[in-house]
Amino acid sequence: MEFRLTPEEESLRKKVEAFVNEELIPLEPLFDGAPDIFEGTRWKSRARLSKDPEVKRYIGIMETLEEKAEARGLWYLDVPKEYGGLQVSNVAMIAVTEELEKTSVPFELGNHVSNILYACKGDQIETFLLPCLRGEKTACFGLTEPGAGSDPAMLTTTATPDGGYFVLNGSKMFPTFADVADFAQVFARLPGTKGHEGVTCFLVETGTPGYRVVRSIATIAGTEPCELVFEDCRVPKGQVLGEVGKGWALNQTWLGARRFQVGIRCHGMARRALRSIQEYLKDYPSELGKFSPSLGAFIGELEALRSLTYFGAWKADHGVDVRFEAASVKLFGTELLHRVIEFALEVVGPPALRKKHHLARFFRHARATRIVEGASEVQRHIIQRTLFREGISFMELT
């Protein structure tokens, strides 16, 4: 066994670490006073359209950071080599995010696209994939529906073939950034199908007649997901992503890969919360004895989360079925983050719930993570299903 990163992974991690120390951490005081919109990833949303000079100033800072990161070669990390990326491993991406999470500055290395977009073929590559990679276009992800959330196989949006087109009818809930996206990745089913069958993914450009972004919805976490409506929206057959009727597998791929990133983000945010507790307690030395056992217990649990995340990502890199690992990471990570924030609030007390206090932000964010991209209950369902299907051999070391 070998628990170290490979030399390549380690050198990438070090580069990101240096970037965080030299470029991001010095900006922390500045971002403490940033407009609300710079909480989490919201700034990527309609902030860009804002005319407020203060918002524009921060957008300018973000754009400068993007240039600096690209100049250091910290760009296109998980993009396949054939598209000019570095195609680094899942494990490396976990190490990258772990470093980025050491600062509160909400900066992400780009340009990511949702991994299902690599299923683009022919003209789709030039129209959809490459502009996203270049940062010229953005996409949103439309799977959930008003009546189909935890069980997406219940989706009812239909795609009826009509000559060279599919006609889409139905609605989608909660795609984030749909209000600013250039196109949507929409899952719909062929007429007369149910369950996993007949699900097909479409690339639907904003402005296509019959496709409307009805509204954006404010949430506790500060994100503003949207509601989409499709009314006799005609999408050319050439805009089917992957194959007709094979969309279910695409959505599983998307969710699977995301979960490890969720795990390491929960780890990072929880560590930051605990570090701020540590700072806070410096002014209250008499409280140290009271809180150190709980603090230690959480540090231990975070170590467990870190292992689970890294080693799950390693399995994903080695072509092992990781549905169990992915579900475990999502469940364990988001539930643990929630408990850590709960604890942090107990230590600091009411001042921590001021709207702009970082712990209050964490508190609001953490609540949503236990739902978004698969509620904890769904993760437990996936885990037990694997266990009863595969039996104990599944837990064996190999």
Place this chain on the structure above:
Amino acid sequence: MDLKLSEEENLLKNAAAQFVQKELLNIEGSFLKQKEPFLPPGDPPRRELDPVVRKTLIEKAKKVGFWALELPEESGGSGLSHIARTLIHREFGKTVLPFEPPSIPRLMAASRHAERIVEGELSLSLAFDEIHKTGKLDQIRANYRPCPNGYCLNSSGIDVINPSSDFFLLPAKEETSGQSGLFLLDRDASGLSIKDEVDLTTDATVARLTLNECRISSDRLLGHEDEMRQIIAAEQLRIAARSLGIGTRCLENALEHASNRVTFGRPLSSRQAIQWMVADLSVSLRTSTWLTLEAAWKADQGLPYFDAAALAKKRAARMAFEAADVAIQIHGGYGVCKEFPFETFYREARLMRLLYGQEAEIDRAIGEIFLKAG
């Protein structure tokens, strides 16, 4: 990163699994079975492995190298890495049959009794009672001072598990300097007394060991702080590994029973209350597995590993306890019967959680490191 076992590690793991299956699990059922149709009045007697069976098992285990795992080969041991020992103890943890490779710390190799202890002719207990609270050396009350030709030890009394052993390894503090020393004591050393042997709630006994001006020769001082910390970490890893075995076995049987047992017209496995128990347990088992293997790997690599071993022990032993709890609950009435292994695991795991560092103390230590790190 490479999380696959090496070919050698895999062979070893499979060999241990085979040994446990063939020699131990095959007789577990008859070991657990109640001998008489009606029990005598009073508490059921403590179960012990038949001495003849034990002797045969020791011979067999020695033959295949599942004995004296820590000791180097030149001293008759197996000279195995921490990872290898973790894999072996994990397999032995899968049965309640009270038989496992004994803990014979590496420093015993220097003792002239090493050979007979390795042979299984003489037995050794770790008298680490004063370590169990914190898993560290700060609670040692037994003390020693240099005397002509050796040392003189005093202790007002500590609890020793397996008190019938021939030898005890006992930590003590030097009266004036406070330095810690680790001593090898004969059970018939002058000034050493063992009394008040009683049953523990696990299938073991405990007795009170006192030292009253106990004089021993200078070669009985085997080590100091570093050596003791290594033994503590090795024991924590052993407990963690054994816990993984318990967790795996309990989860396996729970899954099996839940799939077969029907209530109100449906198998238990279709009930969410049952599904969630095994789901949470499996995540806990997975995280404990990685933490234990990673700590063992760190030890093999010469990296600092004491804190990692303490954490692995804390989480794994807790997981084993919860695994036994889940297995009992899913097996219902059978779960609490002594003809099934789960209640034994439950009692054993509860004790393991209290050895070599209680949970709150391990948490506190980790918390204090974090607070100090600044």
